[in-house]
Amino acid sequence: xxxxxxxxxxxxxxxxxxxxxxxxxxxxxxxxxxxxxxxxxxxxxxxxxxxxxxxxxxxxxxxxxxxxxxxxxxxxxxxxxxxxxxxxxxxxxxxxxxxxxxxxxxxxxxxxxxxxxxxxxxxxxxxxxxxxxxxxxxxxxxxxxxxxxxxxxxxxxxxxxxxxxxxxxxxxxxxxxxxxxxxxxxxxxxxxxxxxxxxxxxxxxxxxxxxxxxxxxxxxxxxxxxxxxxxxxxxxxxxxxxxxxxxxxxxxxxxxxxxxxxxx
Numbered sequence: 014x015x016x017x018x019x020x021x022x023x024x025x026x027x028x029x030x031x032x033x034x035x036x037x038x039x040x041x042x043x044x045x046x047x048x049x050x051x052x053x054x055x056x057x058x059x060x061x062x063x064x065x066x067x068x069x070x071x072x073x074x075x076x077x078x079x080x081x082x083x084x085x086x087x088x089x090x091x092x093x094x095x096x097x098x099x100x101x102x103x104x105x106x107x108x109x110x111x112x113x114x115x116x117x118x119x120x121x122x123x124x125x126x127x128x129x130x131x132x133x134x135x136x137x138x139x140x141x142x143x144x145x146x147x148x149x150x151x152x153x154x155x156x157x158x159x160x161x162x163x164x165x166x167x168x169x170x171x172x173x174x175x176x177x178x179x180x181x182x183x184x185x186x187x188x189x190x191x192x193x194x195x196x197x198x199x200x201x202x203x204x205x206x207x208x209x210x211x212x213x214x215x216x217x218x219x220x221x222x223x224x225x226x227x228x229x230x231x232x233x234x235x236x237x238x239x240x241x242x243x244x245x246x247x248x249x250x251x252x253x254x255x256x257x258x259x260x261x262x263x264x265x266x267x268x269x270x271x272x273x274x275x276x277x
Contacts, residue, residue: 031166032113033137036121039110040070040133048074051130060136065119068135077125085123086111110135112234115255116167152177152266153198158188158214159232160206164254168201168232171259185209189217192224199266200229202249212245219248228269232257248272 037055044053051073060067077085086108107121114121119137155177157168162183169179180197182188184207191197192214200218204211211231218224229249237251245251250269252261 029117029167029170032117032163035163036110036113036135037068037070039106040135043106043133044070044072044074044131048072048130064138066137068137069132070135071130071132073130076127076129076131077123078127079125082123082125086121107133112255113163116164116257118258151175154178154180154195155199155201156180156182156188156191156197157201158182158206158211159201159203160184161203164203164232167257168262171262172201174259175263183207185211185214188214192218196223197227199269200227201232201262202229204231204233204235215245215249226273228266228273230262230265230269232262 041053041055053070053072053074055068055070057066057068059065111121114135114137117137119135122134122136123131124134125131152172152175155172157165157172157179158181159165159168160183165181165183169181172179177199180191182191186207186209188200188202188206189209192200202211202215206214209217211233215229215231218227218229231245231249231251232254233251234254237245242251250265250272252265
């Protein structure tokens with residue numbers, strides 16, 4: 014079973030509720046999969062010393078040996094065992110939850126002991142991403158292109174906090190249709206989207222006289238080598254999703270505008 018104390022309401026007030034919900038669903042689901050007897054418990058509260066919100070998801074399940082505790086945050090890695098085989102999981106839940114925590118400016122850590130259970134601790138800053146950047150020049154009409162609805166929700170929140178107007182696209186074809194319907198003031202573009210990919214969308218924009226001067230910020234979780242990052246950097250600013258926040262995005266928008274000579 015799961016329980017949560019009144020501190021959960023504090024967490025909802027100080028972070029993005031969509032991303033927080035996705036993180037907690039992953040953590041609770043993970044606990045339930047590997048707990049045959051006992052409980053899965055969720056507790057949240059505010060650390061008065063540093064102002065951070067702390068959410069702890071604990072279970073009384075099978076636990077994880079020490080040598081596997083960091084590797085379970087690697088994509089597709091799974092600890093072998095009868096419950097893992099029965100659950101049919103992909104090994105993506107914990108890596109995804111940690112990535113979302115990083116996007117929110119927080120962290121996700123684990124304590125576990127075989128046979129005694131696991132505690133996953135999510136720590137989040139007390140101020141939402143984007144709140145500190147409310148005094149910058151408005152972003153205008155922004156096209157957000159990402160196939161992850163949670164990331165789109167976070168970007169929408171940041172953009173709207175900067176007086177921007179958001180249109181969303183979840184794939185390359187949707188992005189192309191949106192660009193054909195009207196020229197935006199800014200594009201926030203993921204690379205890994207259903208084809209045409211983000212790279213192909215960007216190339217098409219730079220080849221189109223009507224779109225060539227639109228600032229683009231590539232917001233990606235891809236591990237880019239230096240050559241690829243330099244290549245993208247010729248026409249777009251690049252932001253890692255794990256570092257995404259309002260101030261980071263504002264700085265990237267300025268860089269993207271400079272690249273195309275677009276006045277704010």
